[in-house]
Amino acid sequence: QQQSENKNKKVKQDFTIDFTTLLDDDEEERIFTKSKISTMLPQPTGNERHNNYLLPDDIFFSSEQLTKLFLKPHQKLSVFRKFKHIRSIDNKDANN
Amino acid sequence: NALAKVFQDSQASVAGHKKQIIVLKAIQLRAQELDHEEFFNFVFCKLVNKVLVIKKSEVVGDRIVKLVAAFILSLQQDYSTEEEGEEEEEEDTLFSRFVRVFLIHLLKGIESKDKNVRYRVVQFLDFAMSGLGEIDQELYETLTYSLDRRLHDKEQNIRIKALHCIARFQEEQNDEADEDASLDDDATSKLLVAIQNDSSAEVRRAALLNLARSNHTKHYLLERAKDVNSINRRLVYSRVVKDLGDFRTIDSKTREKILSWGLKDREESVQKACVKMFAQDWLSTVDGDLIELLERLHIAHSEVAELAMKHFFNFRKDLIPKISFPEDIWLKLTPEISFLARTFYFHCFQNLLYDIVDANFPESARLAELLTRYLVERKTILNSEEEEDFGFVIENLLTIAVNYDYSDEIGRRAMLQTIRSSLTNDRLPANLTKVALQVLRKLSINERDFTSMVTEIISDIRDVDEENENNLPNSEEDELKTVLICLSICKSMLVLINDPLKDNISVTSLIDTLINPAVRNKNSDAREAGTEALSLCCLLDLELATEQLYLFGLCLSKGHEELRIIAIKAIFDILSVHGTKVLDVEDGVDTLSFHKLLYRTLKNPELPALQALCAEGLCKLYLADVMTDDELFETLILTYYNPLNADNQSLLQAFTFCLPVYCFSHPNHQAKMSSIGSDAFKRLYNAHSGEQEEDEREMISPTIILQQLIYWTDPANVVNQEQSEIQKSKTHLTLLIGLLESIEETDDKKYRKMIIMNMNKFTIHSSIGYEDLKKLKAALEGVEEIVEDQDNISKTNFTKFLNRFEPVFTEAQVVEQEKSN
Numbered sequence: 001q002q003q004s005e006n007k008n009k010k011v012k013q014d015f016t017i018d019f020t021t022l023l024d025d026d027e028e029e030r031i032f033t034k035s036k037i038s039t040m041l042p043q044p045t046g047n048e049r050h051n052n053y054l055l056p057d058d059i060f061f062s063s064e065q066l067t068k069l070f071l072k073p074h075q076k077l078s079v080f081r082k083f084k085h086i087r088s089i090d091n092k093d094a095n096n
Numbered sequence: 097n098a099l100a101k102v103f104q105d106s107q108a109s110v111a112g113h114k115k116q117i118i119v120l121k122a123i124q125l126r127a128q129e130l131d132h133e134e135f136f137n138f139v140f141c142k143l144v145n146k147v148l149v150i151k152k153s154e155v156v157g158d159r160i161v162k163l164v165a166a167f168i169l170s171l172q173q174d175y176s177t178e179e180e181g182e183e184e185e186e187e188d189t190l191f192s193r194f195v196r197v198f199l200i201h202l203l204k205g206i207e208s209k210d211k212n213v214r215y216r217v218v219q220f221l222d223f224a225m226s227g228l229g230e231i232d233q234e235l236y237e238t239l240t241y242s243l244d245r246r247l248h249d250k251e252q253n254i255r256i257k258a259l260h261c262i263a264r265f266q267e268e269q270n271d272e273a274d275e276d277a278s279l280d281d282d283a284t285s286k287l288l289v290a291i292q293n294d295s296s297a298e299v300r301r302a303a304l305l306n307l308a309r310s311n312h313t314k315h316y317l318l319e320r321a322k323d324v325n326s327i328n329r330r331l332v333y334s335r336v337v338k339d340l341g342d343f344r345t346i347d348s349k350t351r352e353k354i355l356s357w358g359l360k361d362r363e364e365s366v367q368k369a370c371v372k373m374f375a376q377d378w379l380s381t382v383d384g385d386l387i388e389l390l391e392r393l394h395i396a397h398s399e400v401a402e403l404a405m406k407h408f409f410n411f412r413k414d415l416i417p418k419i420s421f422p423e424d425i426w427l428k429l430t431p432e433i434s435f436l437a438r439t440f441y442f443h444c445f446q447n448l449l450y451d452i453v454d455a456n457f458p459e460s461a462r463l464a465e466l467l468t469r470y471l472v473e474r475k476t477i478l479n480s481e482e483e484e485d486f487g488f489v490i491e492n493l494l495t496i497a498v499n500y501d502y503s504d505e506i507g508r509r510a511m512l513q514t515i516r517s518s519l520t521n522d523r524l525p526a527n528l529t530k531v532a533l534q535v536l537r538k539l540s541i542n543e544r545d546f547t548s549m550v551t552e553i554i555s556d557i558r559d560v561d562e563e564n565e566n567n568l569p570n571s572e573e574d575e576l577k578t579v580l581i582c583l584s585i586c587k588s589m590l591v592l593i594n595d596p597l598k599d600n601i602s603v604t605s606l607i608d609t610l611i612n613p614a615v616r617n618k619n620s621d622a623r624e625a626g627t628e629a630l631s632l633c634c635l636l637d638l639e640l641a642t643e644q645l646y647l648f649g650l651c652l653s654k655g656h657e658e659l660r661i662i663a664i665k666a667i668f669d670i671l672s673v674h675g676t677k678v679l680d681v682e683d684g685v686d687t688l689s690f691h692k693l694l695y696r697t698l699k700n701p702e703l704p705a706l707q708a709l710c711a712e713g714l715c716k717l718y719l720a721d722v723m724t725d726d727e728l729f730e731t732l733i734l735t736y737y738n739p740l741n742a743d744n745q746s747l748l749q750a751f752t753f754c755l756p757v758y759c760f761s762h763p764n765h766q767a768k769m770s771s772i773g774s775d776a777f778k779r780l781y782n783a784h785s786g787e788q789e790e791d792e793r794e795m796i797s798p799t800i801i802l803q804q805l806i807y808w809t810d811p812a813n814v815v816n817q818e819q820s821e822i823q824k825s826k827t828h829l830t831l832l833i834g835l836l837e838s839i840e841e842t843d844d845k846k847y848r849k850m851i852i853m854n855m856n857k858f859t860i861h862s863s864i865g866y867e868d869l870k871k872l873k874a875a876l877e878g879v880e881e882i883v884e885d886q887d888n889i890s891k892t893n894f895t896k897f898l899n900r901f902e903p904v905f906t907e908a909q910v911v912e913q914e915k916s917n
Contacts, residue, residue: 017146017150017156018146022100022142022143022145031148031149031205032204032208032213033208039207039209039211039214039250040248041248041250041295052293053300053325054322054324055324066716070669070709071631071635072632077673
């Protein structure tokens with residue numbers, strides 16, 4: 001069995017099913033055997049908090065925002081000049 | 097055997113299937129003639145068995161499935177044409193008997209323990225259903241019951257197949273009938289459950305693509321524009337919206353939302369799909385009528401329209417030469433046309449398309465004239481809806497005027513005249529005042545010229561007001577209105593200036609005559625505006641800022657919410673501009689009470705907006721090294737993980753962004769994190785284990801917190817660092833020593849295990865130096881006994897770390913000895 005499986009991988013293109021021999025009843029029974037352990041996902045208990053797999057509202061926080069004043073948004077802070085590379089962290093982190 | 101041959105021959109390619117099906121039918125008929133029908137069905141199923149065990153990845157299996165599907169479809173066609181004459185009479189045919197046997201056979205395997213069998217069974221069912229018309233009720237019920245269970249199979253591929261199959265049972269819905277019969281058929285409601293609740297993105301995608309498109313499912317489909325999976329999001333824009341038909345049938349609020357989500361999506365492919373949907377699909381839905389498209393956006397109230405148009409022009413460069421503004425159109429501007437003009441102007445301006453600007457936009461003198469016209473007309477209007485439209489048109493014209501070419505002196509003067517007179521006489525609302533001031537700044541020679549003009553305007557407004565007073569006694573209400581108008585102008589001016597206040601008498605006089613009185617005004621609007629104006633002045637003058645900081649602190653602790661928000665912005669801006677120079681001055685605010693104030697604000701979950709601002713501001717100040725206090729910094733970390741703040745998205749997202757940026761921007765920052773890390777973790781752990789059962793899931797698990805701390809303090813993550821610097825960094829060492837020491841202080845075995853199990857995530861290099869490594873060695877020795885009491889896996893992990901540490905330590909020792917020799 002193991003061997004034939006390995007062979008399948010090597011010559012995948014040529015893998016064929018041999019329909020000339022049929023499974024006997026025992027085998028049929030075997031493949032239809034139900035599993036003792038459940039084949040189903042555990043059902044959520046109901047009171048679990050789920051967000052339906054949606055993203056939270058994005059407030060689009062950015063490095064831009066951190067270098068600006070609150071009340072004078074077009075004024076950038078001189079102290080932040082040395083943090084030119086913040087953006088690179090920003091990107092790096094997004095990839096993490 | 098002939099049957100086996102068909103199967104054997106059909107697996108290689110689907111090309112010969114047509115022929116094979118003819119053969120199959122022939123065999124079936126002959127079997128019937130020879131009374132071997134049952135045997136035919138039996139062998140057929142036996143052959144199918146051979147396929148059931150085949151792995152999903154083998155295409156030969158898929159080919160047989162297709163063969164069977166095609167066989168069934170072909171029979172279905174034959175029998176339905178035959179049946180036409182006889183009407184439902186003949187239920188029991190060769191075909192129906194075959195189908196029955198076949199389906200029942202498959203269903204035997206649908207609960208198989210072998211996932212391949214379950215997969216193939218459902219696959220066969222799915223394909224068979226594609227060809228089948230009706231099946232009898234009993235079988236249908238068993239089938240749906242079984243498939244429904246497979247919708248919850250452990251294997252996502254099986255869930256997807258089951259979902260496809262169930263999707264076939266959805267009833268065709270036409271929207272008109274749908275209105276009253278909003279009851280979904282069973283199949284649809286099952287898919288609706290899957291689209292929201294299946295943990296696999298691919299299953300949700302299958303549901304997204306296979307759900308019937310109807311009024312009822314619309315909401316569920318469009319909601320996927322925010323799916324956590326970006327492919328699913330993209331599909332909403334590239335497929336689903338189109339499938340739903342005319343975009344005008346989606347209500348305008350929903351349209352605004354999906355546009356906004358899509359255009360701002362962080363995934364570029366989603367953005368592109370959204371732009372394409374807007375600029376191509378939607379435009380063609382309205383037959384290329386841009387004005388109608390803008391009407392549909394409800395531009396005056398839309399947050400996203402401007403962004404949408406920006407993308408629109410970039411995406412539809414082909415349309416740029418076709419857009420034109422003939423002269424007479426400027427006399428009858430509607431909100432939509434003026435908005436188009438403004439966004440179009442902005443696009444041309446940004447892309448240096450000056451020829452197009454010259455060809456379409458009036459000269460500056462003419463623009464001033466037009467503006468005056470609309471400003472005058474605005475005053476004659478009484479009905480508020482029209483006033484709003486006019487205001488919007490004027491705002492667009494003013495916005496265009498900010499970036500206009502004023503090299504023509506006559507045009508410049510005309511515009512200056514228009515703006516000045518309007519600001520003085522028209523009592524413009526705040527949004528128009530703001531833009532008008534921007535135009536004025538553009539027109540003025542320098543900042544001093546600008547401020548003196550504005551001061552004049554303000555005193556004119558007040559003079560006129562006083563003149564009126566002489567004739568008729570002015571009500572308090574009118575007086576307040578005047579003050580608010582003046583403050584609005586003053587604020588808009590202050591935002592635009594940067595020169596020091598020192599020698600600028602026009603501004604300092606405003607502080608005395610307008611701003612300071614407003615700060616003490618009984619009316620809260622005036623107080624807010626005054627406070628904001630004052631803080632803007634403080635940004636221009638250190639002395640004033642130092643003096644007034646106490647006032648802002650008072651507003652922050654005692655004011656109403658709006659005032660507090662202004663105050664906290666003021667405080668952070670002042671610190672950002674002037675640094676800590678404003679603290680610890682005689683009669684001023686001392687550092688300790690300043691920290692206390694911020695600490696209290698940060699801890700107070702009652703005003704989430706204020707709390708989020710406080711977090712953001714503090715992060716800013718720490719990042720700029722204006723603040724360095726350890727205790728307050730630790731509070732930031734504790735606030736981040738505090739379950740009380742779990743719903744404050746602004747706060748959380750600020751932290752999620754800022755904390756790694758802080759740690760990775762400078763080695764000193766990372767060192768701060770590592771020095772408070774172990775204490776913060778200990779506290780968070782205790783808070784977590786002290787929680788009630790029901791709250792427990794609210795808090796992020798300590799394991800994740802610990803891993804985040806380790807990640808943040810990993811020296812390899814700091815930007816612009818040489819390898820040698822990274823190796824010398826003590827940040828991981830400090831955190832680890834702290835954590836090991838905390839192990840000694842507790843009896844909690846789970847806590848100990850968590851630390852020990854994560855030890856191997858720390859990087860410790862010999863370059864750290866013998867002296868510091870000795871401390872770690874001591875800490876390790878200190879916990880050795882404790883580890884003996886832990887479970888085996890902890891012990892193994894601990895030993896693993898020791899084995900890693902030992903050579904590092906020896907190496908450092910050797911280096912140390914060499915040095916002293």
